[in-house]
Amino acid sequence: MSEGVHVKALKTIALLLPLTLMLGGCDQVLEMANKQKANGKAIGAACRHSGRSLEDCYQRNSRIAKADIFAGWKEMNEYMQSKKIDVVPPPPDLKTGTLSPAEMSGEGLSDLSVAASSAASATSAAPKKH
Structure with a gap:
């Protein structure tokens, strides 16, 4: 008789163990x-704070x-309006990723345009290899 009780107890444990593991997940x-x-709300709030449109x-x-x-x-928009917080414009998008840290921070922007024009003239003046 006690052997039948042990078998029932083992069957019950075998059924309950997977169930408890699934519920824990x-x-x-x-x-x-x-x-x-x-994460989505944080992204939306950051977009609003930087002045980006919803579509963007x-x-x-x-x-x-x-x-x-x-x-x-929307939450950030309401907060910014109630606290009269101005938009903080984001930095411009980097197209090539070749800017130095000084150029990315805005230092030497006039040098950047000079460097770009000299690089363009150097590539057009260089002989082409075939």
Whole structure:
């Protein structure tokens, strides 16, 4: 008789163990979804603070849910209006990634245009290899 009780107990444990493990994973799934939502809201808020339009923000962050971006953008818009905070313009986009740190910070911008024009003339004057 006691052998039958042990078998039932083992069957019950065998059924409950996977169930408890699956339920424990639900917290991680919800936590990951909340992180993604918070990330989208942060991106939307940053876009609004930098003066970017919603459409530009959506285009730059196509993998993020538009609803989350909008929620963050709207929340930051209301906050900025209530506190009378001005937009902080973002730095210009880098096309080639060849700027030095001094050039990226705005120092030597006049030298940058001179360097670009001299580089263009040097490449056009250089003999072409075939």
